[in-house]
Amino acid sequence: xxxxxxxxxxxxxxxxxxxxxxxxxxxxxxxxxxxxxxxxxxxxxxxxxxxxxxxxxxxxxxxxxxxxxxxxxxxxxxxxxxxxxxxxxxxxxxxxxxxxxxxxxxxxxxxxxxxxxxxxxxxxxxxxxxxxxxxxxxxxxxxxxxxxxxxxxxxxxxxxxxxxxxxxxxxxxxxxxxxxxxxxxxxxxxxxxxxxxxxxxxxxxxxxxxxxxxxxxxxxxxxxxxxxxxxxxxxxxxxxxxxxxxxxxxxxxxxxxxxxxxxxxxxxxxxxxxxxxxxxxxxxxxxxxxxxxxxxxxxxxxxxxxxxxxxxxxxxxxxxxxxxxxxxxxxxxxxxxxxxxxxxxxxxxxxxxxxxxxxxxxxxxxxxxxxxxxxxxxxxxxxxxxxxxxxxxxxxxxxxxxxxxxxxxxxxxxxxxxxxxxxxxxxxxxxxxxxxxxxxxxxxxxxxxxxxxxxxxxxxxxxxxxxxxxxxxxxxxxxxxxxxxxxxxxxxxxxxxxxxxxxxxxxxxxxxxxxxxxxxxxxxxxxxxxxxxxxxxxxxxxxxxxxxxxxxxxxxxxxxxxxxxxxxxxxxxxxxxxxxxxxxxxxxxxxxxxxxxxxxxxxxxxxxxxxxxxxxxxxxxxxxxxxxxxxxxxxxxxxxxxxxxxxxxxxxxxxxxxxxxxxxxxxxxxxxxxxxxxxxxxxxxxxxxxxxxxxxxxxxxxxxxxxxxxxxxxxxxxxxxxxxxxxxxxxxxxxxxxxxxxxxxxxxxxxx
Numbered sequence: 001x002x003x004x005x006x007x008x009x010x011x012x013x014x015x016x017x018x019x020x021x022x023x024x025x026x027x028x029x030x031x032x033x034x035x036x037x038x039x040x041x042x043x044x045x046x047x048x049x050x051x052x053x054x055x056x057x058x059x060x061x062x063x064x065x066x067x068x069x070x071x072x073x074x075x076x077x078x079x080x081x082x083x084x085x086x087x088x089x090x091x092x093x094x095x096x097x098x099x100x101x102x103x104x105x106x107x108x109x110x111x112x113x114x115x116x117x118x119x120x121x122x123x124x125x126x127x128x129x130x131x132x133x134x135x136x137x138x139x140x141x142x143x144x145x146x147x148x149x150x151x152x153x154x155x156x157x158x159x160x161x162x163x164x165x166x167x168x169x170x171x172x173x174x175x176x177x178x179x180x181x182x183x184x185x186x187x188x189x190x191x192x193x194x195x196x197x198x199x200x201x202x203x204x205x206x207x208x209x210x211x212x213x214x215x216x217x218x219x220x221x222x223x224x225x226x227x228x229x230x231x232x233x234x235x236x237x238x239x240x241x242x243x244x245x246x247x248x249x250x251x252x253x254x255x256x257x258x259x260x261x262x263x264x265x266x267x268x269x270x271x272x273x274x275x276x277x278x279x280x281x282x283x284x285x286x287x288x289x290x291x292x293x294x295x296x297x298x299x300x301x302x303x304x305x306x307x308x309x310x311x312x313x314x315x316x317x318x319x320x321x322x323x324x325x326x327x328x329x330x331x332x333x334x335x336x337x338x339x340x341x342x343x344x345x346x347x348x349x350x351x352x353x354x355x356x357x358x359x360x361x362x363x364x365x366x367x368x369x370x371x372x373x374x375x376x377x378x379x380x381x382x383x384x385x386x387x388x389x390x391x392x393x394x395x396x397x398x399x400x401x402x403x404x405x406x407x408x409x410x411x412x413x414x415x416x417x418x419x420x421x422x423x424x425x426x427x428x429x430x431x432x433x434x435x436x437x438x439x440x441x442x443x444x445x446x447x448x449x450x451x452x453x454x455x456x457x458x459x460x461x462x463x464x465x466x467x468x469x470x471x472x473x474x475x476x477x478x479x480x481x482x483x484x485x486x487x488x489x490x491x492x493x494x495x496x497x498x499x500x501x502x503x504x505x506x507x508x509x510x511x512x513x514x515x516x517x518x519x520x521x522x523x524x525x526x527x528x529x530x531x532x533x534x535x536x537x538x539x540x541x542x543x544x545x546x547x548x549x550x551x552x553x554x555x556x557x558x559x560x561x562x563x564x565x566x567x568x569x570x571x572x573x574x575x576x577x578x579x580x581x582x583x584x585x586x587x588x589x590x591x592x593x594x595x596x597x598x599x600x601x602x603x604x605x606x607x608x609x610x611x612x613x614x615x616x617x618x619x620x621x622x623x624x625x626x627x628x629x630x631x632x633x634x635x636x637x638x639x640x641x642x643x644x645x646x647x648x649x650x651x652x653x654x655x656x657x658x659x660x661x662x663x664x665x666x667x668x669x670x671x672x673x674x675x676x677x678x679x680x681x682x683x684x685x686x687x688x689x690x691x692x693x694x695x696x697x698x699x700x701x702x703x704x705x706x707x708x709x710x711x712x713x714x715x716x717x718x719x720x721x722x723x724x725x726x727x728x729x730x731x732x733x734x735x736x737x738x739x740x741x742x743x744x745x746x747x748x749x750x751x752x
Contacts, residue, residue, distance in 0.1 A: 043295065066100050067442050082112055096742070114183075145210050165186050166184035169181065203280045206233065216236045218239030255296075263282040265285065266348065269314060280343070301384070305388070305400045305405040310371070357370040369425040377430075383430075403418075408468030439473055454677070455676045458682075462516070465516055474742070484516075489645035504704075515725065524664075530568055537549075538701060551607070562580075572639040583612050680724045699722060702720070
């Protein structure tokens with residue numbers, strides 16, 4: 001009996017050790033080195049083909065990028081379950097897409113769902129799998145050849161290969177997903193996307209520090225004569241990944257290295273390069289493949305229509321001529337403007353653009369299309385635009401002045417049309433495919449022009465309508481478990497007596513809120529929508545506020561921080577008391593040409609300001625310079641009239657208020673009222689006590705409602721208790737109008 005127990009224990013230990021060595025460490029024995037390597041996908045010229053029984057079939061990558069975020073969760077929580085993935089895969093394929101692109105290693109729920117969805121399916125979904133690089137290590141090491149960066153990259157490459165073949169076990173760590181990966185999804189994995197949009201300093205530092213490592217010759221990939229050290233690093237990592245999969249699994253698939261305009265292969269005029277900080281190039285044409293690599297390479301770019309628009313700047317400066325570009329670059333080098341070595345052998349953008357490239361099928365001047373044309377014309381391999389998109393966020397961060405495909409402040413209908421147009425531009429340019437960014441909205445995301453005003457440690461717990469980066473998705477997460485507490489649509493049946501906050505004379509104000517908005521319902525007997533002006537004062541912070549607004553000659557019972565002014569359909573807005581103006585506190589030097597902390601506004605200043613968001617912060621460039629610019633801003637506090645109910649035929653996703661008889665129904669995003677974290681009811685503290693933006697917890701606000709009678713009367717105000725929801729954010733899924741627009745185009749317009 002004892003021998004039997006010992007034998008059983010030894011067998012269990014052996015199985016445990018084998019599992020650890022095989023599934024965790026990736027150890028293997030190449031027992032059949034002569035077995036041929038295969039690939040079901042290959043590249044020929046500028047096109048991608050799937051292997052068919054009798055002949056290769058041309059394949060357009062029509063993809064959707066997918067993140068890992070969910071409301072109330074961070075991306076690194078990997079909170080999406082298998083059932084959710086299965087539902088999403090079905091919706092994505094029904095829209096007309098054929099590929100999903102993921103950025104990094106996810107939890108095993110994704111791979112199990114992907115296998116289950118595709119198994120036995122005649123027309124499966126395909127996958128492009130990313131190999132991410134850790135931002136923290138990049139920013140702390142700076143050299144791509146540092147062991148902590150490079151060896152981690154190689155380890156992640158092997159891990160991704162093992163995962164798609166169903167032979168990996170991962171524990172939690174380093175921000176990746178984890179689990180037991182036993183499903184072989186390799187029959188549907190088209191290829192790998194290595195890296196990210198590279199930060200210029202990371203590329204430049206690597207190239208400068210490791211100039212002698214600018215060549216590599218491997219079994220599958222090698223570098224050309226003009227390669228940089230950074231490009232050689234990518235070549236080596238790609239070669240090692242191909243080698244590992246070829247030897248262990250006898251398979252190959254496509255390989256690409258992520259790139260974007262900031263590190264594209266082109267040289268631009270000195271003024272444009274300085275303004276957009278275009279100082280380095282990463283050129284995958286310097287990475288070549290050998291015959292042993294059957295699958296082949298493609299060029300991957302993230303390109304959005306609004307930024308960075310190099311060609312628009314070139315137009316402004318009248319710098320189309322190639323000889324003028326070269327002259328200016330030569331001058332820049334002579335003047336020691338710190339142009340990176342990779343630019344010296346880079347091609348000028350003018351060589352790859354034709355005059356007709358600038359005009360699309362609608363006859364519009366379209367620099368996005370021209371840029372895509374230049375990329376495709378330059379490359380000898382297929383070009384995939386692996387990120388493009390526009391966002392339905394209320395806040396805006398960039399304008400596309402030619403085609404109005406802006407970064408933000410677009411309705412869901414406008415988003416859908418813009419995505420169709422971007423897709424058309426991509427395909428007209430001759431690209432082999434694209435991936436739309438992105439499938440689902442992600443609450444945790446941030447955007448540069450709102451980041452200073454929010455608590456970035458809590459963004460996952462509320463829906464910040466002002467931060468456009470949260471709303472690139474085709475799938476919305478609206479607040480509320482099944483419905484939102486309110487829809488600004490003129491139907492007041494969702495309001496009850498329990499919502500009433502102020503009742504005074506012929507005026508009544510009701511208030512409610514959820515994870516995205518503060519809602520107000522104002523009733524005024526005999527309300528004349530065209531002539532009457534309604535005022536809703538709001539007192540949030542005890543640190544400042546005014547009992548009088550000089551701008552409108554209206555008074556309040558308490559010192560107020562904000563004033564909502566409903567003045568007809570075209571002239572309504574939110575105003576902020578000067579002391580509490582976030583733009584002044586965060587960007588006073590840019591937009592007011594002075595330091596506000598030297599002479600701050602009075603705590604009870606009666607001056608109220610319009611609310612703005614910055615679009616650019618300008619550049620401190622030497623004069624004379626045609627690219628020199630002051631900071632640009634736009635009025636985000638201006639309110640838009642419309643119906644905000646998604647079920648309405650008149651739905652306007654950007655609607656802020658609507659009239660209904662004696663009523664005005666209004667919704668205001670939390671951040672516009674200086675809430676940095678409404679989930680815990682945190683607002684901005686006094687800027688000038690703290691020399692910047694700090695948080696202050698509140699338990700109540702005071703609101704009122706009045707109308708202008710020309711006497712400057714004081715509007716009565718009452719308390720409204722505020723209680724956050726903490727980490728218990730509630731949301732429900734809704735496919736945006738843009739989903740159906742894209743679905744119609746891809747499946748019914750002869751392109752599906």
